Amino acid sequence: METIVVKVEKDNPNSETIEKAADIIKRGGTVAFPTETVYGLGANCFDEGAVDKIFIAKGRPQDNPLILHVSSIEEVYPLVEDIDERAKKLMERFWPGPLTLIFNKSEKISNKLTGGLSTVAIRMPKHKIASELIKHSKVPIAAPSANLSGKPSPTNAEHVIVDLNGRVDMIIDGGSTGIGVESTVLDISQDIPTILRPGGVTYEDLLEIFPQVKYDESIISDDENIVPKSPGQKYKHYAPKAEMIVFSGDVEDMVSSIKEYSKKMELEGKKVGIMATEETMKEYDEGIVLTMGSRNEKETIARNLFKILRKFDKLNVDIILAEGVDREGIGTAIMNRMKKACGGNIRRV
Known part of the structure; x- marks a missing residue:
């Protein structure tokens, strides 16, 4: 596969380039793009064949769920069973931004996306290129980090090229990302909101919204025998060669x-x-x-x-x-x- 690599201004992305990338998404292809956290590898979330290409390109385990990326809150409603008041409060406060929320998924969401779970993870990135790509694609974009599974996440296009050149259709080079670690993943299905993955929105930030917040035990404990609640937590990530x-x-x-x-x-x-x-x-x-x-x-x-x-x-x-x-x-x-x-x-x- 020949991979197209194109540079785009972070705050003023070229509309023709974004349209070309969106067309690839619409046709079932894969596009690596920058977000404010790390680079993501995206595909049409409703196209199972396209989603398969993400797992193949990365060498990603099939039971490791993907996060869906939207450009507006309105796009969330068809993807989930309901949005309760706590979710609305969080979206109003932290979206767009590095917070991923866990919802009960609607029938529109394939089990392939969720690793067989009844829930789906969704966020709205705070990055002009990512937002424009989603808008022009006219579908939510499923996107894990744009690296080979297990390797350090990519924070610039060079990292993506090293890992995925020849494996994906397009790489959008939007420079270095800002935050450098992935989004916070928050489960609000329980009485006490639970952080399944710490990230750009901190525990302290969330305490401004809720009287209590807790971490999944696998995050704060160094005991490797604790079984994580999220399938994606059980795999080795970010590992250097040494x-x-x-x-x-x-x-x-x-x-x-x-x-x-x-x-x-x-x-x-x-x-x-x-x-x-x-x-x-x-x-x-x-x-x-x-x-x-x-x-x-x-x-x-x-x-x-x-x-x-x-x-x-x-x-x-x-x-x-x-x-x-x-x-x-x-x-x-x-x-x-x-x-x-x-x-x-x-x-x-």
Whole structure:
């Protein structure tokens, strides 16, 4: 398959290009496009053959549900059984934006999209290119992240090209994404709204709407034996090629432990990559040190996380030693992605 790659201005997308991409969607093709979180790989949600192409291109397990992307709240109603007051409140407050809501699906939604579940995940992206593509396609777009299954999510078009060139019909290059980690997935079918995946909308943000919010236990626990509620949570995600260890604890203790472990690995002849922060990067004398961002502005770490993992892939390191962050705000999403990337290999120091 020949993949068309086209550059588009983020805030002023060329209408002809968007129409061409929308035509591909209408004809049952696949288009990778930027959102405010990460790049997505989209297809017509009502075309099962097109949806199959997403799973094939990514090598994605069939029981891992897809998120549907809409450009207006009106588009949600035919997709779900009902929209209750809590959902309306959340959509009014956070849409468009990085919040995915779980609804009971209508008969229009194929089980292929939902991994056999009776629920469907929907969000409205806050990105001009994504919004225009959905509007011109005139259908909700099913779209997981535009990467090979298990690899770090793509935050620029280069990442998508590396993974999916020759596997999809079109890649829209809209530059780097803003948030850098995927949307928050929220289940409001229970008495207490439950976060199934932390992301751009934080636990603290949701507490402004609800008196109580909780995390699915698999997110806040490091016990790998806990069965997650969402099928997509059970697979290894975001993994670099190299072995990865995440260190958790006091910053000084983490730095000391990483330095000690790095020396040990280098004595064994291994090429070591260190994921540091702006506040600590000068502390390291060994290894290839890349900074994720600032601990004082964890949004910068979220924005750079997947990019750094992919950079270490290019540098062919044998092992990655990463500093953890505190779980306040978007820190929970960062640590969730790190935990997935290292396969639960977390060392408390």
